[in-house]
Amino acid sequence: MNEPVDQEAARLRGELVGRQDGATLLYQAWVARRITRDGLRDLLPDAWTRADPSPEMVIGATSWVEMFREAGRLLLPTNYPALPDMLTIYRGAIHHRRRGMAWTTDCHKAAQFRRRREQTERTPAFLFRAEVALEAVLAAFNTRGEREIVVDPSFLKRIDRLD
Structure with a gap:
């Protein structure tokens, strides 16, 4: 991760570490x-x-x-391979959350997320697949072995249910 380049970012980094509500703090600072x-x-x-x-x-x-x-598009780790012009992405989710932002390029990982959603939501979850153009990709993170692709959901035109 790059060192923060401003004092507010440095201060926020200290506040955000390990906090589940860090997104709210970051959004407020950004706005x-x-x-x-x-x-x-x-x-x-x-x-x-x-x-x-x-x-x-x-x-x-x-x-x-x-x-x-x-x-701007974020790729982590910084040596993340170049992304192709079109990507096949997968998501494990309950039906009404199929158009979400968090996807993966790993179908098996998406299946794990599907099982996790069934356990936590106590409702059927499914495995979904979509094709997206590179312009839809906001970030690609492989920092937790998830091969996560963060997409702008407005670019999700067709989502196929695989199971």
Whole structure:
């Protein structure tokens, strides 16, 4: 992760570490323009990956998309391979959350998420597949072995249920 380039980002980093509500703190700082674009790029991955129960449920997809768009596409680790022009992505989710932002390029990982959702939501979950153009991709994170692809859900035109 890059070092924060401004004092507010440095201060926020200290506040965000290990906090599930870090997304809310980051969003508030960004809306108030207390952090720079570089500060946003530095803090956004941690805020996204630590948001609980899921990032979109914390501050909403619209807010996330706005922040990711301002930050520019994020690839972590920094040696993440170049992304192709079209990607096949997978998601394990309950039916009404199939258009979410968090996807993976690993079908088996998506199946694990499907099982987890069934356990936590106590309702049937499914495995979904979509094709997206590179312009839909806001971030690609492989920092937790999830091969996560964060997409702007407005680009999800066709979502197929696989099971």
